[in-house]
Amino acid sequence: MKRLHIHIAVNELSESIGFYSTIFGVSPTVERNDYAKWDLSDPAVNFAISKRGHASGINHLGIQVDSEDELAGIAQRLDEAEITSSKQRGTSCCYAHSNKHWALDPQGIAWESFHTLGEMPIFGEDTKTDSGDESSACCIPNEDDVAGYCS
Numbered sequence: 001m002k003r004l005h006i007h008i009a010v011n012e013l014s015e016s017i018g019f020y021s022t023i024f025g026v027s028p029t030v031e032r033n034d035y036a037k038w039d040l041s042d043p044a045v046n047f048a049i050s051k052r053g054h055a056s057g058i059n060h061l062g063i064q065v066d067s068e069d070e071l072a073g074i075a076q077r078l079d080e081a082e083i084t085s086s087k088q089r090g091t092s093c094c095y096a097h098s099n100k101h102w103a104l105d106p107q108g109i110a111w112e113s114f115h116t117l118g119e120m121p122i123f124g125e126d127t128k129t130d131s132g133d134e135s136s137a138c139c140i141p142n143e144d145d146v147a148g149y150c151s
Helices: 013-024 068-080 143-149
Strands: 003-009 030-032 035-041 044-050 057-065 085-093 096-104 110-119
Touching: 013 035, 013 044, 044 057, 057 068, 068 085, 068 096, 068 110
Parallel strands: 003 044, 057 110
Antiparallel strands: 003 057, 030 035, 035 044, 085 096, 096 110
16 A cells, blocks of 8 residues: 655644644654654555654655565656656655655656655654754755766
């Protein structure tokens, strides 16, 4: 099963947790002092919010898959369409250990295709939007480094 992934940066975490828990009708699957995630089956979505130094709004979008074969299929489609992407193996990000591929859409919005291998006890910062800011959101490429990141 593929699941849509949406990650939104928020200004106030507890207020946002209350709002999204009301909308979805359930509490977060994962909740930390700077992050919350709902793994929903109806609608099928991995929805995450965080307060990690990123401007509020859409942080990144993605597709979560259940197998390495599904992840390879997405990577193959990106390659065949000649869309520049970046591959990460065994990366730690957003309290998860994953294999993933990154691509930027024509507007510059980061899209993550990923297969989660397990949970992590810390947020994880293998890649960050601003390597000089320890509180910055992990995962997405810095727009200034897109060419080097997605190559």
